[in-house]
Amino acid sequence: MSRASPWHEARIERIGPVTPRIVSVMLSAAVAPPVAGQHVEVRLTAEDGYSAQRSYSIASAPSAPHIELIIEKLDDGEVSPYFHEVAQAGDSIELRGPLGGHFIWRPEDGGPLLLVAGGSGIAPLMAMVRAWRDSGITAPVMLVYSARTWDEVAFADELQQLQAQVPQRFVFVAATTRGAPQRAGDLSRRLDAAQWQALQARWGQVPRHVFVCGSNRFVEAATDGLQAAGVPPQIIRTERYGGAS
Amino acid sequence: MATRGFTGRRPAAATASRLPPGQYLTEDFPVLAKGPTPRVDPARWRFTLHDGPRPLASWSWDEFNQLPRTRWQGDIHCVTKWSKFDTEWQGVSIDDLFAAAGLAAPPTPWLLARSLDDYDTNVPLADLVGGRAMIATHFDGRPLHAEHGGPARLLVPHLYFWKSAKWIHGLRFTQRDEAGFWELRGYHMYGDPWKQQRFSDDP
Numbered sequence: 001m002s003r004a005s006p007w008h009e010a011r012i013e014r015i016g017p018v019t020p021r022i023v024s025v026m027l028s029a030a031v032a033p034p035v036a037g038q039h040v041e042v043r044l045t046a047e048d049g050y051s052a053q054r055s056y057s058i059a060s061a062p063s064a065p066h067i068e069l070i071i072e073k074l075d076d077g078e079v080s081p082y083f084h085e086v087a088q089a090g091d092s093i094e095l096r097g098p099l100g101g102h103f104i105w106r107p108e109d110g111g112p113l114l115l116v117a118g119g120s121g122i123a124p125l126m127a128m129v130r131a132w133r134d135s136g137i138t139a140p141v142m143l144v145y146s147a148r149t150w151d152e153v154a155f156a157d158e159l160q161q162l163q164a165q166v167p168q169r170f171v172f173v174a175a176t177t178r179g180a181p182q183r184a185g186d187l188s189r190r191l192d193a194a195q196w197q198a199l200q201a202r203w204g205q206v207p208r209h210v211f212v213c214g215s216n217r218f219v220e221a222a223t224d225g226l227q228a229a230g231v232p233p234q235i236i237r238t239e240r241y242g243g244a245s
Numbered sequence: 246m247a248t249r250g251f252t253g254r255r256p257a258a259a260t261a262s263r264l265p266p267g268q269y270l271t272e273d274f275p276v277l278a279k280g281p282t283p284r285v286d287p288a289r290w291r292f293t294l295h296d297g298p299r300p301l302a303s304w305s306w307d308e309f310n311q312l313p314r315t316r317w318q319g320d321i322h323c324v325t326k327w328s329k330f331d332t333e334w335q336g337v338s339i340d341d342l343f344a345a346a347g348l349a350a351p352p353t354p355w356l357l358a359r360s361l362d363d364y365d366t367n368v369p370l371a372d373l374v375g376g377r378a379m380i381a382t383h384f385d386g387r388p389l390h391a392e393h394g395g396p397a398r399l400l401v402p403h404l405y406f407w408k409s410a411k412w413i414h415g416l417r418f419t420q421r422d423e424a425g426f427w428e429l430r431g432y433h434m435y436g437d438p439w440k441q442q443r444f445s446d447d448p
Binding site for chain 2: 044045046047050051052053054055078082086091092093099100102103216223224226233236237240241242244
């Protein structure tokens with residue numbers, strides 16, 4: 001499933017902000033089509049041969065012409081500042097992948113599908129939303145996406161448009177922790193067990209697969225809340241970044 | 246291939262010499278897991294050593310904590326690229342565990358570590374004995390936090406850290422080198438960080 005080597009040259013076709021802290025990088029590279037949820041490894045090399053590697057989830061649909069990565073700026077980061085301050089269309093980087101055989105969704109896996117994103121954790125879930133949309137399958141999807149403010153909700157236009165197109169099949173709820181709710185049905189609190197219960201009741205579906213991606217703290221809180229609301233742990237898959245003491 | 250405009254942030258020489266290829270140093274302790282963190286009640290925890298389906302020995306939490314204690318300090322390396330230096334662990338070495346089980350000769354050269362969240366991972370016998378691995382119950386002098394695998398996790402620090410199975414509840418001798426959870430999903434069967442054995446087709 002994961003055919004790792006070799007490294008491929010990847011050309012940056014487009015690069016630009018999707019939120020104040022996140023850039024989208026569109027890459028063309030001769031790699032296998034990804035499965036939604038997979039990631040790539042990125043390698044940057046300095047003139048003297050020093051290199052740095054990082055892993056980034058793919059946000060684009062499996063059938064998309066370019067691989068889209070979204071990269072949040074970490075103020076003390078080594079690699080993310082390059083994408084925010086230096087990289088331009090026409091530059092080349094190296095990547096290997098796509099990789100990963102657990103936090104993935106294929107149309108034949110079906111639904112109902114509950115996707116829970118925190119911040120830049122939207123990336124692999126956006127790939128799943130897009131794969132679901134492009135597959136035309138009828139299983140319902142609910143995306144609950146937590147960000148600090150509405151400005152920090154990446155892909156908000158695309159998600160709202162999809163919800164407007166197929167409101168009975170795609171529910172998109174934004175949960176902003178520092179800003180007011182933007183739309184009817186959006187939330188302005190951290191998600192607790194009672195809210196998960198209310199969201200599931202509103203959705204009217206019992207999820208078959210649950211994918212949660214975000215910071216470790218976010219994923220811990222979301223998975224605790226989901227389990228307290230009756231979601232069995234066996235159907236919850238997680239992907240996390242950051243640590244715990 | 247040089248990346249235009251990338252200068253990078255080189256670690257100091259003393260750090261660089263301790264970092265396996267492709268790794269960077271973190272002061273944090275990142276958490277990775279395939280699913281929710283299991284909340285394990287030590288009163289119901291049991292550690293069992295199996296030869297295939299056959300139980301060889303079993304310990305309750307209290308019994309396990311009567312076994313001789315081992316301490317290890319050193320560096321750990323995650324396949325997701327972070328390394329953490331000078332981590333300090335305490336627990337029960339696999340040597341002491343096998344001795345307590347009265348295991349005169351190990352039945353096979355391969356084992357699967359088994360976790361309460363249905364995770365498993367394969368580690369050769371040779372990498373578990375000779376003071377190279379323990380069942381860790383303490384990190385940094387404190388009981389191991391659930392997010393890091395508490396109450397007990399495997400610690401095989403010379404391999405990528407996915408081999409150090411969290412929420413461990415047993416070791417099973419296997420008749421062949423059986424792939425575990427990540428090994429079935431594209432990761433390397435052995436996982437030596439110094440050889441960058443990340444994925445199944447890495448040499």
